Amino acid sequence: MTLTVEQARDLVLARCRVLATERVPILEALGRVLAADVRSDIDIAPFDNSAMDGYAVRAADLATAVDGVPVTLDVVSHIAAGDHSDLEVGPGQAARIMTGAPMPPGADSVVMVEYTTPGEAAGSTGGTVHVSRTVAPGENVRLRGEEVAAGDAVLLAGEVVGPAAVGLAASAGHATVEVHRRPRVAVLSTGDELVEVAEQPGPGKIRNSNSYSIAAQVLAAGGEPLRFPIVRDDPDATREAFARAAAEADFIVTSGGVSVGDFDFVKPVLEELGEMEFCKVAMRPGNPQTLGSIDGVPFFGLPGNPTSTYVGFEVFVRPALRYMQGHTALDRPRSVATLAHDVKKKQDRRYYLRARLERGEDGGLVVALSGSQSSALLTAAHKGNCLLVLPQGEGFFAAGTPAEVVRLDMEEGSP
Ligand code: AMP
Ligand code: MG
Numbered sequence: 001m002t003l004t005v006e007q008a009r010d011l012v013l014a015r016c017r018v019l020a021t022e023r024v025p026i027l028e029a030l031g032r033v034l035a036a037d038v039r040s041d042i043d044i045a046p047f048d049n050s051a052m053d054g055y056a057v058r059a060a061d062l063a064t065a066v067d068g069v070p071v072t073l074d075v076v077s078h079i080a081a082g083d084h085s086d087l088e089v090g091p092g093q094a095a096r097i098m099t100g101a102p103m104p105p106g107a108d109s110v111v112m113v114e115y116t117t118p119g120e121a122a123g124s125t126g127g128t129v130h131v132s133r134t135v136a137p138g139e140n141v142r143l144r145g146e147e148v149a150a151g152d153a154v155l156l157a158g159e160v161v162g163p164a165a166v167g168l169a170a171s172a173g174h175a176t177v178e179v180h181r182r183p184r185v186a187v188l189s190t191g192d193e194l195v196e197v198a199e200q201p202g203p204g205k206i207r208n209s210n211s212y213s214i215a216a217q218v219l220a221a222g223g224e225p226l227r228f229p230i231v232r233d234d235p236d237a238t239r240e241a242f243a244r245a246a247a248e249a250d251f252i253v254t255s256g257g258v259s260v261g262d263f264d265f266v267k268p269v270l271e272e273l274g275e276m277e278f279c280k281v282a283m284r285p286g287n288p289q290t291l292g293s294i295d296g297v298p299f300f301g302l303p304g305n306p307t308s309t310y311v312g313f314e315v316f317v318r319p320a321l322r323y324m325q326g327h328t329a330l331d332r333p334r335s336v337a338t339l340a341h342d343v344k345k346k347q348d349r350r351y352y353l354r355a356r357l358e359r360g361e362d363g364g365l366v367v368a369l370s371g372s373q374s375s376a377l378l379t380a381a382h383k384g385n386c387l388l389v390l391p392q393g394e395g396f397f398a399a400g401t402p403a404e405v406v407r408l409d410m411e412e413g414s415p
Contacts, residue, residue, distance in 0.1 A: 002280040002287075004392075005350055009316055011277055012291055013330075015298040016320045019181040019250060026169045029161040031222060032179040033326035038155035040172035043145035048103040052140045055094040055116060055129055056107035059137040070130035072119055079104060094129055103141055110140035147171070158328065160413075180326035185223045186245035187214045190231040190238065190257035190266060191304060210255040210309050213378070214302070217313045221321040223251070233263035242273055246294040250324065253317055256304030258288045266290065266301045274299065282349045282392060285375035286312045305375040311352045311387065314408070322412065329413030335386075336402045340368035343397040345390050354380035355388035357405055367405050385409040 003011070021035035050056060057073065065071040073094040077087045081100035089095050089106035097103070097110060111131050119128030147168075148154050154168040155161075161169075161179070169177055194208040195201050208230055215225035226249055231241045238257070245252045257266035258279065267290060270276050274294030279301075281289040286308030290301030298320065302312040319330040337357055345351055353373055360366040367388055371380030386405040390397060397403060407414070 001278070002282045003278050005281055005283050005315060008278060008281045008289060008291065009319060012298070012300065012316050012320050013323055015277070015291065015293055016251070016323050018326050019183060019324050021178050022181050023176045023178050025176055026161075026166050026174060029169075029177050029179050030163070030166060032161055032182070034155055034157050034159050034161060034165075034177060035180050035326065036157050036178040037153040038169050038172055038174055038177055039153050040148050040150060042173065043150050044147040044154070044171050045142055045144055048144050049142050050097045050099055050101050050103060050110045050140060051142050052110050052112045053098050054110045054112045054114075054140065055131065056089055056097045056104055056110050057094045057131070057135065058089065058091060058107060059109045059135050059139070061092060062111065062131055062134050065131050065134055067132045070117070070132040072128050072130050075122075075127050075129055077104060094131075096129075108137045108141070109135040111135050112140065158326070160327070180324075181250075183223045183250040183321050183324045184226055184248065185218045185321065186226045186228055186249035186252045187211055187218065188228045188231050188241055188245060188252065188254045189214075190233060190254060192233045192263065194230045196230070209306060209378070210302075210304065213306065213310060214253055214255060214313060217310070217318065218253070218321065221318045222325050223321045231257075233257065233265060235265050235269060238265040238269040239273065242269055242294055242299075246273070246297045246299075249297060251317075251321065252294065252297055252299040253313070254299075254301045255309050256302075258290045258301040258303055270294065270299060270301065283311075283315070284347060284349045284351050285373075287349065289316060291316075303375075306378045307354065307373075307375040307381055310378065310381050311354075314387070314406075315352065319412075327412065329411075332412055333407045333410045333414045334389075335365055335405050335407055337365035337367035337386075337405050339397055339399050339401055339403050340366050341399045343369070343388070343390065343403075345393075345395045345397065348392055348394060350392050351388070351390035352406070353388040353390065354384040355386050355405065356384045357386045357407070357409070365405075367403060 076093045078096040079101040085104045095104045115133040117130045121127035154172045189211045195205045218225040257264045270292045276292040279290040286303045292299045302309045356370040370384035389404045
């Protein structure tokens with residue numbers, strides 16, 4: 001039975017489980033999903049402090065201050081960031097204060113240094129300052145607990161850790177946080193024609209490029225690739241490799257060996273060691289996409305052609321790996337763009353063409369194919385930044401008409 005892409009994707013996700021959690025240093029949590037709330041042990045900010053370099057004052061003292069008729073205040077202290085002063089700022093007094101320095105008692109606002117001129121004995125405590133502006137009470141003061149109160153959460157379970165979250169965790173006193181584990185993904189390339197990258201391919205041979213492109217896609221999806229040695233087109237070798245992969249990995253991805261060739265052993269061995277759920281999806285490139293599992297470990301058999309591998313991973317494996325890491329945003333954003341040229345579609349299956357999205361002169365999105373669409377060639381995927389989706393059914397899509405694209409240049413969850 002041939003499935004639609006949506007049916008197939010639902011079945012893939014249904015075979016996956018959200019992985020257990022682990023505690024990692026906050027920098028390693030970048031891009032991962034929090035498994036527990038992160039609470040602060042202190043108020044953030046821990047004390048009222050100045051948002052500006054200037055003078056801590058009592059706002060009421062400056063009620064009459066204007067350009068030309070300044071109010072003169074006595075400077076009673078000088079507070080730098082990291083300092084602390086218990087000296088009260090009384091009526092008619094001010095404290096020289098730097099950004100981030102704690103507010104002295106008595107003062108309720110900070111006037112920026114730009115609105116002051118030095119008076120007598122300026123620069124030292126005991127001098128004066130002329131202020132030519134009023135301030136509102138609380139102006140330029142950052143309040144204690146403004147970000148969060150002690151005991152409250154700065155980050156919530158389920159949130160994705162970005163650079164700002166790393167900073168919040170640090171402020172809240174957490175050197176480590178609890179996140180979902182990254183899936184260990186076994187990457188197995190099958191084929192007697194394959195040689196290692198460092199080798200010069202002999203007659204009839206090609207380099208094992210899929211192992212690397214898939215591993216890179218695993219990394220980009222937040223997973224940990226385990227690149228297996230090339231699996232020869234032989235049932236015993238296939239059996240042995242699959243069994244090892246099921247023992248070591250949270251997810252198994254293979255390339256090649258899923259067609260109807262005489263030496264395609266992926267499906268029979270999958271059925272022997274585990275179970276196969278489907279082996280055909282109505283899409284191009286890559287109609288022989290295969291789902292199953294071995295010992296409960298989800299197994300996805302990608303076709304061997306480099307672009308079929310690439311697109312199949314993007315459509316089926318990437319959402320699965322994200323799901324396992326606790327992400328709830330599993331779909332890349334989509335946009336509607338104007339076709340830059342005619343596109344003919346010869347087969348009924350849904351097409352995912354490698355394409356490039358640009359801004360047209362009028363500011364709208366325009367999409368054009370980014371190179372040859374042969375599934376054996378990867379350059380169009382490299383040059384492209386989206387997949388142009390042509391719906392099921394044969395058809396002709398004329399230049400100037402709208403078409404849907406999957407944004408490979410944007411993260412899941414972007415609007
Ligand atoms: P298969 O699905 O095994 O029949 O392979 C389909 C096509 O993909 C053949 O032309 C293979 O040579 C090519 N191919 C298979 N595996 C790889 C690989 N690991 N790297 C690059 N090309 C591959
Ligand atoms: Mg093969």
